[in-house]
Amino acid sequence: MVPVTLARVVRICALLTVVLVAAVLLALRLGAVPFSLTDLGQNLWWLASGRPERLSTDFRLIMVDIRLPRILLGILVGAALSVAGASFQALLRNPLADPYVLGVSNGAALGAIVALLIAPALPLMTPLAAFLGATTTISAVYLLGRREGQLDSNTLLLAGIITASFLSAIIMFLMTTLASRDLRGIAFWLMGDLSTALPRGLLWVLVVGFLSATGAIYTTASDLNLLLAGEREAMHLGVDVTRVKLVVYISASLLTGLAVSVSGAIGYVGLLVPHLMRMLFGTDYRLLIPTSALGGAIVLVLADAMARTVVAPTELPVGAMTAMAGAPFFIYLLRRRLP
Amino acid sequence: MNMSETAAPYGTDPDRPRPAVRVNVEQASYAYTARAHGAPLFTLEATTFQARERELVAILGPNASGKSTLLRLIAGSIAPLSGRVELDGFETYKLDARTRAQRIALVHQESSLVFPLLAGDYVLQGRHPHGRSLWFESEDDFAIAKNALAQVGAEHLAERWMHKISGGEKQRVVLARALAQQPLVLLLDEPTLHLDIGAQVELLAQLRRLAAEHRYTVVVVTHELGLAAEFADQIVLLHRGKCLRVGPPAAVYQRELIEQVFETPLEIETGPAGRPRVLIKGRKE
Numbered sequence: 001m002v003p004v005t006l007a008r009v010v011r012i013c014a015l016l017t018v019v020l021v022a023a024v025l026l027a028l029r030l031g032a033v034p035f036s037l038t039d040l041g042q043n044l045w046w047l048a049s050g051r052p053e054r055l056s057t058d059f060r061l062i063m064v065d066i067r068l069p070r071i072l073l074g075i076l077v078g079a080a081l082s083v084a085g086a087s088f089q090a091l092l093r094n095p096l097a098d099p100y101v102l103g104v105s106n107g108a109a110l111g112a113i114v115a116l117l118i119a120p121a122l123p124l125m126t127p128l129a130a131f132l133g134a135t136t137t138i139s140a141v142y143l144l145g146r147r148e149g150q151l152d153s154n155t156l157l158l159a160g161i162i163t164a165s166f167l168s169a170i171i172m173f174l175m176t177t178l179a180s181r182d183l184r185g186i187a188f189w190l191m192g193d194l195s196t197a198l199p200r201g202l203l204w205v206l207v208v209g210f211l212s213a214t215g216a217i218y219t220t221a222s223d224l225n226l227l228l229a230g231e232r233e234a235m236h237l238g239v240d241v242t243r244v245k246l247v248v249y250i251s252a253s254l255l256t257g258l259a260v261s262v263s264g265a266i267g268y269v270g271l272l273v274p275h276l277m278r279m280l281f282g283t284d285y286r287l288l289i290p291t292s293a294l295g296g297a298i299v300l301v302l303a304d305a306m307a308r309t310v311v312a313p314t315e316l317p318v319g320a321m322t323a324m325a326g327a328p329f330f331i332y333l334l335r336r337r338l339p
Numbered sequence: 340m341n342m343s344e345t346a347a348p349y350g351t352d353p354d355r356p357r358p359a360v361r362v363n364v365e366q367a368s369y370a371y372t373a374r375a376h377g378a379p380l381f382t383l384e385a386t387t388f389q390a391r392e393r394e395l396v397a398i399l400g401p402n403a404s405g406k407s408t409l410l411r412l413i414a415g416s417i418a419p420l421s422g423r424v425e426l427d428g429f430e431t432y433k434l435d436a437r438t439r440a441q442r443i444a445l446v447h448q449e450s451s452l453v454f455p456l457l458a459g460d461y462v463l464q465g466r467h468p469h470g471r472s473l474w475f476e477s478e479d480d481f482a483i484a485k486n487a488l489a490q491v492g493a494e495h496l497a498e499r500w501m502h503k504i505s506g507g508e509k510q511r512v513v514l515a516r517a518l519a520q521q522p523l524v525l526l527l528d529e530p531t532l533h534l535d536i537g538a539q540v541e542l543l544a545q546l547r548r549l550a551a552e553h554r555y556t557v558v559v560v561t562h563e564l565g566l567a568a569e570f571a572d573q574i575v576l577l578h579r580g581k582c583l584r585v586g587p588p589a590a591v592y593q594r595e596l597i598e599q600v601f602e603t604p605l606e607i608e609t610g611p612a613g614r615p616r617v618l619i620k621g622r623k624e
Binding site: 003004005006089093094095222223225226228229230232233235236237238239240241278283284286 | 414416435436437439440441443444445447451452453454455456460464465467468470474475476481520
């Protein structure tokens with residue numbers, strides 16, 4: 001029995017940060033224009049030390065304007081989706097829960113599209129509407145997944161899958177009938193894509209939203225451990241179940257809404273990453289929340305780097321990459337005998 | 340094993356004054372309804388009894404007699420429809436979840452886990468009500484959890500997975516988690532359900548010893564007539580939501596009463612320590 005201590009959490013997170021930096025460097029190098037590692041290091045050092053005038057034109061155009069923002073977006077979206085997935089798994093006591101599988105991502109996408117149709121000029125409307133779409137969907141799925149007052153694992157998953165396909169039908173309908181509007185293409189919302197350049201302001205909203213929602217979830221980490229044994233049992237061990245559930249539902253929906261509003265419905269990251277982290281570091285949520293955030297960032301940065309390069313010069317949507325890895329993993333988890 | 344000495348009802352010794360009442364159930368009732376304002380599906384009628392420290396109380400009755408409802412009232416997870424349920428003068432359902440979990444530990448019939456967990460980590464969860472919202476266990480917490488496992492003779496299980504140990508071992512680990520809470524009151528819902536007779540006797544003897552050593556008040560829900568008679572200081576006899584009798588086993592175990600409640604022909608004798616013994620008869624002669 002290796003006890004979960006603050007020192008251990010910090011140690012493992014430091015290790016994962018090193019892996020993340022390596023993944024970022026790899027992703028920066030991959031692409032149509034190759035850079036040597038020394039070039040890359042030199043230019044990054046100039047960039048970080050506040051001497052951007054020394055950067056080469058190539059580097060500025062390709063790295064600073066294209067690859068780096070896309071990687072940063074990948075880090076945020078991957079971390080947000082993984083933390084949301086880990087949270088939903090505890091709240092719903094279901095190892096197969098994930099924002100995409102439960103239809104929450106599609107709900108957020110629908111909210112974002114509706115906001116773009118109604119008020120395209122207001123920049124913050126999209127993430128807000130995506131958040132509302134996410135909370136409405138998770139509430140609906142939660143209510144549909146209950147049988148005789150009890151949360152039923154299979155009913156919940158089916159409710160999520162049906163809701164997801166219903167919502168994507170509405171998205172299809174909106175996209176086809178309103179095709180004249182300049183929306184970023186149906187694949188963006190349905191498959192997930194990181195190629196959109198974001199205004200810097202929105203990136204900051206994303207960073208602040210991600211940090212506060214993840215922080216709020218992390219304060220309940222030891223409660224989530226007990227919630228996995230059931231709500232009644234958690235209550236008898238001193239967990240304020242109503243408060244914890246409210247905090248985590250809202251924060252996880254916010255994370256999903258933020259991620260989907262900038263990148264569409266990228267699937268299975270929230271399922272794949274928390275399970276990988278459990279296999280590596282155990283099931284304790286005090287360790288699982290930060291490792292999922294870092295692991296999600298690593299996985300999505302690498303998946304996006306692959307999406308950019310496997311069929312170059314054409315790009316795949318990153319959601320296609322994650323679904324190719326995630327869907328078989330879902331089947332594996334479904335078939336595995338759980339304790 | 341000589342039971343007669345440990346099994347003497349507590350408080351009968353004139354040299355030691357009887358401790359104060361800890362759990363006070365006063366005319367407490369409850370009703371389950373399908374819809375608000377609908378007719379109740381099940382009613383627990385007004386029930387009154389007191390439990391002191393070091394006392395082992397058995398809530399006894401057949402299935403669907405309201406035993407678990409009464410236990411949930413004591414645990415404070417539901418509010419009584421009328422009457423009061425108090426722990427040291429505080430109404431249990433009004434306590435906040437954390438304070439309640441510091442004073443009352445509840446051992447459930449079934450507890451299922453979504454992800455595999457080591458028994459040692461499971462016991463450590465009992466320290467949760469003593470920590471803050473985001474919190475890491477201290478050295479003390481580890482020592483208390485280890486000690487709790489030792490008290491139920493399950494130290495060797497610490498590194499085993501919860502879903503890979505036997506029913507009897509699991510029951511001990513679950514009890515150890517309750518002990519790690521360092522409560523005043525231990526509540527157990529059908530703790531002997533999946534145990535063989537040897538493990539049942541061992542568990543009840545253990546509870547008696549723990550109650551005596553740590554001044555716990557122990558309340559056990561059971562339908563095991565024989566075990567309740569042998570180990571309880573006090574019996575609360577329930578039948579179809581009605582509290583029929585409260586008192587020491589010798590006063591409650593009357594043949595006609597017990598036969599009627601459990602709907603089976605019985606013979607009741609008195610054992611050497613003054614405790615009743617129940618014999619099952621196949622058919623009425």
